[in-house]
Amino acid sequence: MQSRTPPARAGRPRSAAADAAILAATRAALVELGWSKLTLGDVATRAGVAKTTLYRRWAGKNELVVDAVAELFDELRLPDRGSLAADIEGVVLQFAAILARPEARSGLMAVVAESTRDDALRARIRTSIVERQKRLVLEGRARAQARGELPLEPDREEASRTADLIFDMVAGAVVHRTLVSAQPADEDWVRGFTAVLLLGLTDSARPGVPPSSRSLGKLGGEAVQAEAGALGRGPRGREG
Amino acid sequence: MQSRTPPARAGRPRSAAADAAILAATRAALVELGWSKLTLGDVATRAGVAKTTLYRRWAGKNELVVDAVAELFDELRLPDRGSLAADIEGVVLQFAAILARPEARSGLMAVVAESTRDDALRARIRTSIVERQKRLVLEGRARAQARGELPLEPDREEASRTADLIFDMVAGAVVHRTLVSAQPADEDWVRGFTAVLLLGLTDSARPGVPPSSRSLGKLGGEAVQAEAGALGRGPRGREG
DNA sequence: ACGCTTTCGCTACGACCCGTAGCGTAATGG
DNA sequence: CCATTACGCTACGGGTCGTAGCGAAAGCGT
Numbered sequence: 001m002q003s004r005t006p007p008a009r010a011g012r013p014r015s016a017a018a019d020a021a022i023l024a025a026t027r028a029a030l031v032e033l034g035w036s037k038l039t040l041g042d043v044a045t046r047a048g049v050a051k052t053t054l055y056r057r058w059a060g061k062n063e064l065v066v067d068a069v070a071e072l073f074d075e076l077r078l079p080d081r082g083s084l085a086a087d088i089e090g091v092v093l094q095f096a097a098i099l100a101r102p103e104a105r106s107g108l109m110a111v112v113a114e115s116t117r118d119d120a121l122r123a124r125i126r127t128s129i130v131e132r133q134k135r136l137v138l139e140g141r142a143r144a145q146a147r148g149e150l151p152l153e154p155d156r157e158e159a160s161r162t163a164d165l166i167f168d169m170v171a172g173a174v175v176h177r178t179l180v181s182a183q184p185a186d187e188d189w190v191r192g193f194t195a196v197l198l199l200g201l202t203d204s205a206r207p208g209v210p211p212s213s214r215s216l217g218k219l220g221g222e223a224v225q226a227e228a229g230a231l232g233r234g235p236r237g238r239e240g
Numbered sequence: 241m242q243s244r245t246p247p248a249r250a251g252r253p254r255s256a257a258a259d260a261a262i263l264a265a266t267r268a269a270l271v272e273l274g275w276s277k278l279t280l281g282d283v284a285t286r287a288g289v290a291k292t293t294l295y296r297r298w299a300g301k302n303e304l305v306v307d308a309v310a311e312l313f314d315e316l317r318l319p320d321r322g323s324l325a326a327d328i329e330g331v332v333l334q335f336a337a338i339l340a341r342p343e344a345r346s347g348l349m350a351v352v353a354e355s356t357r358d359d360a361l362r363a364r365i366r367t368s369i370v371e372r373q374k375r376l377v378l379e380g381r382a383r384a385q386a387r388g389e390l391p392l393e394p395d396r397e398e399a400s401r402t403a404d405l406i407f408d409m410v411a412g413a414v415v416h417r418t419l420v421s422a423q424p425a426d427e428d429w430v431r432g433f434t435a436v437l438l439l440g441l442t443d444s445a446r447p448g449v450p451p452s453s454r455s456l457g458k459l460g461g462e463a464v465q466a467e468a469g470a471l472g473r474g475p476r477g478r479e480g
Numbered sequence: 481a482c483g484c485t486t487t488c489g490c491t492a493c494g495a496c497c498c499g500t501a502g503c504g505t506a507a508t509g510g
Numbered sequence: 511c512c513a514t515t516a517c518g519c520t521a522c523g524g525g526t527c528g529t530a531g532c533g534a535a536a537g538c539g540t
Contacts, residue, residue, distance in 0.1 A: 011515025012507040018517090034357035039497060050518045055499070102356065109353035112419055116345040117274035122422055130420060165432055168417040169409065176412030179352055180370060181404060182362055192405055200440030251486030252536040258488090279526060290489045295528065 014057070021047040022054060026068035030103040035065070035110035062114050062121050069107040070128040072098050078136050084144040089187075089194050091136055092174060096185035099178045109179060130167075137163055162201075169197060254297070261287040262294060266308035270343040275305070275350035302354050302361050309347040310368040312338055318376050324384040329427075329434045331376055332414060336425035339418045349419060370407075377403055402441075409437060 025046035029038045040061060044051040058064040075098065079090035098104050108129075115122035141163075144150040153159040173193055177185045185193075265286035269278045280301060284291040298304040315338065319330035338344050348369075355362035381403075384390040393399040413433055417425045 009515080010509050010513075012509095012517080014516065035353055040499090041497070052500085052519085053517060056516075060499090105356040106353055109349055109356070113275055113346055113349035113353055115422075116342065116349070116419060125420070126422075161432070164421060164423070165429070165436070168421055169413045169433070169436070171420070172412030172414070172416030173409045174412070176415065177408040179356060180365070180411070181408055182355075182366075183404070189405070192401070193409070196405070196409070196440035197436070198440070200436035200438070249486080250484070250538050252488080252538090254487065280528090281526070292490080292529085293488060296487080300528090 018047070018049055018053065019057070022049060022057070022064070023068045023071060026064055027072075027103040027107075030065070030068070030107045031101075034102075034106045038065075040064070062111055062118065063124060065107045066111050066121070066124050066128055069104055069111070070132070072101070072104050073129055073133055076133060076136060078139045078143070080143070084140065084147070084149045085194055085198055087140055087143065088170075088198070089190050091140070092170060092185070092190050092194065093187065095171070096174050096178060096190065099174060100184070105179060109175075130171075134163070134167060137166060166197075166201070258287070258289055258293065259297070262289060262297070262304070263308045263311060266304055267312075267343040267347075270305070270308070270347045271341075274342075274346045278305075280304070302351055302358065303364065305347045306351050306361070306364050306368055309344055309351070310372070312341070312344050313369055313373055316373060316376060318379045318383070320383070324380065324387070324389045325434055325438055327380055327383065328410075328438070329430050331380070332410060332425070332430050332434065333427065335411070335414050336418060336430065339414060340424070345419060349415075370411075374403070374407060377407060406437075406441070 022043065025043050026038075028046060029043050033042070038061065040054055041051050043064070044054045047054075054064070058067070076091065076094055078087060079094075081087050081090050099108075111121065111125060115125055141150060145152060174185050177183060177189065183189075262283065265283050266278075268286060269283050273282070278301065280294055281291050283304070284294045287294075294304070298307070316331065316334055318327060319334075321327050321330050339348075351361065351365060355365055381390060385392060414425050417423060417429065423429075
């Protein structure tokens with residue numbers, strides 16, 4: 001909590017307004033031009049900032065777009081609709097709504113593609129977007145347990161695996177539906193998807209294990225360090 | 241079947257060997273350089289072809305990479321392991337193995353990202369890759385019905401929706417697991433995923449409908465025109 | 481064998497974007 | 511008031527793009 005005020009460095013401080021303007025300009029450029037035709041010079045012009053200023057804060061296109069897109073997903077909220085199924089449907093619909101926006105569509109997939117050859121970029125995506133949104137799974141599990149819809153989960157490791165599986169299935173299906181199949185993830189689709197997911201989960205997975213003794217679980221584990229690593233976001237520090 | 245021999249045009253025919261060399265060179269360049277650093281000039285050099293020859297056949301980087309990656313997925317085969325669950329696990333493992341190759345990782349996601357702003361490119365991806373591989377779902381359904389594991393499906397529209405849902409869930413989850421979570425889709429993971437998917441499907445979706453009267457279904461419908469549209473692949477025709 | 485047609489390899493070109501260096505100026509903190 | 515850092519601006523070499531233009535090569539029909 002102290003690292004948010006870096007030791008009061010001397011000299012002119014960086015303009016926080018410039019950061020916001022640059023990220024907003026990046027999203028605007030993504031909407032109009034898409035990933036491939038987006039140029040940093042153009043973004044700088046849109047933001048009313050010199051190109052050199054942009055390069056002082058971000059290493060390149062990839063890192064800039066990751067941060068610009070990450071802000072979109074912070075809008076996600078877990079609604080309280082009364083039941084686990086309804087809650088999941090609600091958050092999935094929100095996720096689909098974000099993916100329907102052009103700045104998210106082209107930006108997100110592009111950086112994911114780049115991250116396959118850039119470990120640092122992949123880590124940035126994980127801490128800025130993926131792990132950051134696992135809070136929704138945590139909240140959903142806790143709320144469902146409070147309702148008595150889900151049992152407490154003893155095995156932490158098994159539970160962590162299940163949480164990862166849920167995340168991959170939810171995010172993966174919505175992304176594929178929206179971007180590859182290019183069809184809307186509307187209420188009907190989300191209802192059907194949630195039904196399949198929830199039935200498959202509550203009826204357990206591995207044969208030989210009693211149905212209700214697992215399913216959703218701890219979900220915590222490595223997600224804890226994600227919250228700690230969230231500070232790793234934002235523009236790059238001084239390194240020149 | 242006649243369109244494969246275009247009306248015996250006059251003049252020097254295009255070198256089929258050049259096509260193969262270019263696509264192979266594209267995959268090699270994807271492995272070494274990734275999407276963003278891949279240049280068409282470099283690909284032409286690798287293939288032993290002039291840059292102009294490359295531009296005569298493909299409109300740009302996007303179309304070229306789509307065709308280069310599409311060939312990878314044609315390797316997919318539906319194994320006969322005795323049960324529907326085992327068959328699914330087998331084909332998902334193959335899919336994961338392809339996504340583990342770097343030329344598929346970086347190439348596929350990049351063109352999907354570009355397709356969000358290019359309808360023609362999205363259509364090319366659909367006919368060359370997505371719809372093309374739905375044959376696996378068709379084969380799997382037919383085989384499972386022959387075994388008596390799945391009932392015949394009367395409602396074509398409902399069945400088609402279910403087939404799309406399955407495809408989005410399978411492909412989406414594997415892609416997300418492999419590229420975003422950056423963890424291997426190994427046998428353990430595939431087993432757990434298949435269990436959840438299959439349980440959710442066989443126990444039906446909508447309440448009020450008897451469990452075994454739906455689940456997997458016709459799966460056909462629009463997939464038929466995919467097979468017909470498969471000829472749309474390959475280099476572009478003469479247009480300049 | 482002879483044209484006609486189309487493709488191929490090669491070179492060259494203007495246009496654009498990249499990422500950085502250099503400079504003078506503005507804004508803080510000690 | 512001075513050291514320090516950020517900012518805007520200009521300019522630059524290097525690389526890629528996509529196309530034009532040329533002569534040569536390779537088929538097809540007669």
